[in-house]
Amino acid sequence: MSDGSASRSRLGREAEAILRHRAAALARRVESDTALQRSALLVFRVGVHWYAVSVEAIREILQDVAVSEIPCAPGFVRGVASVRGEILSVTDAATLMGIGRGPVGDGSVAIVLENDQCTTAVLVSEVGGIIDVPASGVEPSLPHLQESQAGYVSATVFLGDKLISVVNVDRILQPVGAGAQ
Numbered sequence: 001m002s003d004g005s006a007s008r009s010r011l012g013r014e015a016e017a018i019l020r021h022r023a024a025a026l027a028r029r030v031e032s033d034t035a036l037q038r039s040a041l042l043v044f045r046v047g048v049h050w051y052a053v054s055v056e057a058i059r060e061i062l063q064d065v066a067v068s069e070i071p072c073a074p075g076f077v078r079g080v081a082s083v084r085g086e087i088l089s090v091t092d093a094a095t096l097m098g099i100g101r102g103p104v105g106d107g108s109v110a111i112v113l114e115n116d117q118c119t120t121a122v123l124v125s126e127v128g129g130i131i132d133v134p135a136s137g138v139e140p141s142l143p144h145l146q147e148s149q150a151g152y153v154s155a156t157v158f159l160g161d162k163l164i165s166v167v168n169v170d171r172i173l174q175p176v177g178a179g180a181q
Contacts, residue, residue: 037135043128046093050164057169059112091120097152118173
């Protein structure tokens with residue numbers, strides 16, 4: 001082998017080693033970037049259906065909510081509740097999404113959701129736990145949803161064998177009269 005071809009062969013091996021090293025570093029960076037793109041979601045049940053909401057939109061969870069009915073309110077507004085002196089509207093998630101009417105009484109559970117426009121206590125049947133979902137695990141909502149639910153669901157995730165619909169918080173918190181209900 002001549003000195004020129006040996007030198008090119010050595011340079012080729014060095015270049016290949018450098019490229020392998022860079023590829024490995026880039027692969028690690030993509031894995032860590034993907035790992036950082038996660039969502040914490042609170043899982044809850046409304047009737048027989050499972051839903052989730054971003055924990056960023058949750059102010060608190062209320063147990064044993066005492067609801068005072070108010071006359072002439074839309075059907076999905078069950079009334080108001082006093083939470084440490086603050087009067088909050090109480091929204092029935094089941095009625096709002098057209099899947100029945102949620103129970104109110106002893107043991108009622110509500111998730112207080114808020115954004116820049118509105119705060120409301122949303123009645124739910126049961127609160128599950130918080131799940132941590134990678135960005136790749138969040139999928140578009142399924143087309144089988146009833147029209148009444150479609151506007152309130154922004155995505156879906158699978159938790160084991162359970163399909164969980166991710167709630168569109170801004171739609172839930174849309175002030176009455178600001179759009180079609």
